[in-house]
Amino acid sequence: MRTLTLVGAISVALAVVLMATGCSKKEAKPADQSAAAAPAPEAAAPAAVAITAAADANAGATVYSTYCVTCHGAKGQGDGVAAAALNPKPADFAAGAFRYDANGNGAPGDVDDIKAVVHDGAAKHGGSPLMAPWPMLSADQLQAVAEHVKSLHGG
16 A cells, blocks of 8 residues: 555656656747847837748747646647646547547537637536646647647648
């Protein structure tokens, strides 16, 4: 019994360390640092340097690798380095295991559902509090990462 308690405590400590280092809410950086450093035109707003799917074909992968890969894994199979310590386990996007119908249209896992769950966290949509909200992502970043997540299943 004592061994199980020690193993449980180690698992929890590992999960906390992994989440603190890999799943922490980091500031997203533009994929092209030189674009952010270039002088902006007079009318340009901060959104002018935001990552957009149209401007950067890898924008979704960049956001995914920053915020999602630690739990969901590089290929979206729910096998990231923190996954072993999590219960429930992260969704396997490659298998199409989309759990939430955030927009209520009867089709869990469409791009709008993914955007809502990423922005709000899964708990707001009846799921696990382990799926953290990422409200600091811009609309363009949410769109890009949702399309990337959807592409991990092939559509």
